[in-house]
Amino acid sequence: MTSGNPAPTRLRVPALREFALVAVLFLIYKAARLVAVGHVDDAFRNADAIWDLERRLHLPGELALQHAILDWPFLVTAANSYYAYVHFPATAACLIWLYLRRPAHYRWTRNVLVLLTSGALVVHFLIPLAPPRMLSATGMLDLGRLYGPAVYGAPETDQLSNQYAAMPSLHVGWALVVAIALLAAMPTARYRALWLLHPAITLLVVVVTGNHYWLDALAAGALLAASYALLRPNRPPDTVPRLPRQRTATQQTPVS
Numbered sequence: 001m002t003s004g005n006p007a008p009t010r011l012r013v014p015a016l017r018e019f020a021l022v023a024v025l026f027l028i029y030k031a032a033r034l035v036a037v038g039h040v041d042d043a044f045r046n047a048d049a050i051w052d053l054e055r056r057l058h059l060p061g062e063l064a065l066q067h068a069i070l071d072w073p074f075l076v077t078a079a080n081s082y083y084a085y086v087h088f089p090a091t092a093a094c095l096i097w098l099y100l101r102r103p104a105h106y107r108w109t110r111n112v113l114v115l116l117t118s119g120a121l122v123v124h125f126l127i128p129l130a131p132p133r134m135l136s137a138t139g140m141l142d143l144g145r146l147y148g149p150a151v152y153g154a155p156e157t158d159q160l161s162n163q164y165a166a167m168p169s170l171h172v173g174w175a176l177v178v179a180i181a182l183l184a185a186m187p188t189a190r191y192r193a194l195w196l197l198h199p200a201i202t203l204l205v206v207v208v209t210g211n212h213y214w215l216d217a218l219a220a221g222a223l224l225a226a227s228y229a230l231l232r233p234n235r236p237p238d239t240v241p242r243l244p245r246q247r248t249a250t251q252q253t254p255v256s
Contacts, residue, residue, distance in 0.1 A: 018099065018110075025114060043128040043164035047135055050167070050213050059214045062132050063139050066208050076147045082205045083144070084151045087171050090198065094178045102185040104236035109181040111234065115227040116173050116220075123219065124165040131166040133210030143209045169212040173220035175199035180228075184236070 055061075069075045091113075098106035133142040144150040152163055179195040186192055206212040228235075 015099070022095070022110075025117070039128040040130075040164060043130040044134070046127055047130040047132075047166075050129065050215055051132070051135060051138060054214060062207050062210070062213065065204075066140060066143070066210060069208055070141075073147065076143050077149075079205045079208050080144050080147060080149055082201065083171065083209050083211060084149050086198075086202075087174065090178055091174045094181055098181060098185060102236075105181060105185040108231065108234055108236050109177060111231055112181075112224070112227050113174065113177055115230060116177065116224050117170065119223045119227065120168050120170050120173065120220070123168055123223070124162065127167055128164045129166040129216075130164055131211050132207075132213055134163075140210045144211075166212050167216045168219035168223055169206050169216040170220065171202050171206050171212070172199060172217040173224050175202040176221065176224055 069079070095106065095110065095113075098109055132138065132140040133144075134140075144152065152161060176199045179199050182195045183192055203217050206217070207214060
C-alpha cells in the first residue's frame with residue numbers, strides 16, 4: 001500500500017504547465033516588443049498626429065491632468081508606483097485565483113489575454129508611437145524619471161523595453177481583463193463593482209504619468225472587445241457551480 005496523497009501531484013502538473021505557458025508567452029511578448037524598436041522617426045510623427053487628433057476630438061488634455069497633480073508630490077509618487085508595481089502583480093494574482101477557484105474562467109481569461117496581447121503586438125509593429133512624456137514641445141513631463149519610481153531608462157540606452165509602443169495601452173487592457181474576469185467569476189459577491197476601480201485608476205495613472213494618450217486606452221478597449229467577441233463561444237456560464245457538501249455522520253444513508 002503506497003503512502004501519501006497523490007492528489008497534489010495530479011494538480012501540480014497542470015499548474016506547472018500553465019506557469020510554463022504564461023512564462024513563454026511573456027518572453028515572446030518582451031522579445032516581440034524589442035524587435036519592434038527602431039522606428040523612432042515614425043514613432044514621433046505618429047505621436048504628433050495622435051496629439052493633434054485628440055485636440056480636434058476635444059478630448060481632455062493630458063497636460064492639464066498632469067499639471068493638476070504636480071502640486072501634490074505624494075500623488076505623483078503614488079501614480080508612478082501604481083504604474084510600476086500594480087500592472088503585472090494584479091494580473092498574475094487574478095490568474096492564480098481564477099486557476100485555483102474558477103478553472104473555466106481562468107481558461108477563458110487566459111485566452112482573452114493571449115489574444116489581446118497578440119493583437120497589441122501587431123499594432124506596435126504597424127504603428128510605433130512615442131508616449132506623451134517624450135513630447136517636450138507640448139509641455140508634458142516624464143514624472144517617473146523626475147519623481148520616481150521610474151520604469152524606463154533613457155530611450156537610447158534602454159535595451160529591456162520598447163518605449164515606442166504606446167498604442168494600445170496594455171496597462172489599461174489588462175486592467176480591464178482583470179476587472180471583467182472577477183466580475184464574471186463572482187456574480188453574487190457584494191461590492192463586486194469595486195473591481196472596476198482598477199481599470200479606472202489605471203487609466204488615470206497612465207495618462208497623468210505621461211506614458212499613454214487617451215486614444216491608447218480607447219485602442220486597448222477596441223482590441224479587447226474584439227477579443228471577447230472572438231472568444232464568446234468559450235465564455236463560461238454566469239452561474240458558479242457550488243461544490244457538493246460533505247455528509248456528516250448523521251446524514252449517511254443507512255445500509256439496508
